Amino acid sequence: AFILATVDALSFFAIRDRAPDVSRKYLLKLADLIPQQQFDIGIQATIGGKVIAKERIKQLRKDVVAQKILSHGHSGDPGRKNKLLERQKEGKRKLREIAKVQVPPEAFVAMVKL
Structure with a gap:
């Protein structure tokens, strides 16, 4: 599930020949300013x-396998590890479907200064 949202406030003018380079720099800066979420965030120019x-x-990922090892003191069953990782993957998929990414106001201010 992809949620495409255009943010007009982040639009800018650039010479067409230099647009990919300028956009890459712009996106790298924006990626530093947007905090990590529980799911991957793709941003495009x-x-x-x-x-x-x-x-x-x-x-952001929590190491569910390491938590089980620490709590039980042994490496455990490989099938159990796979089950935990699959559950985590399923939860992330569900979260991605309903989540919205909030761009912090500081990010807008920093991007205008570029």
């Missing part, structure tokens, strides 16, 4: 619907 630059903000 487009010109007329064509994607010219793309960045991904990695998700």
Whole structure:
């Protein structure tokens, strides 16, 4: 499930030949300013619907396998580990479907200064 949202406040003008380089720099800065979520966040720069630059903000992950090892003191059953990882993956998928990413106001201010 992809949620596409255009944020007009982050639009800018650039010379077409330099647009991919400028956009990449812009997206790297924006990726630093947006906090990590429980799921991956993809951000893109487009010109007329064509994607010219793309960045991904990695998700926060909790190591569910390590928690089980620490709590029981042994490595445990591989099937159990896989089950835990599958549950985590399913939960992240559900969260991604309903979640909305909030861009902090400081990010808008910092991007305008670029």
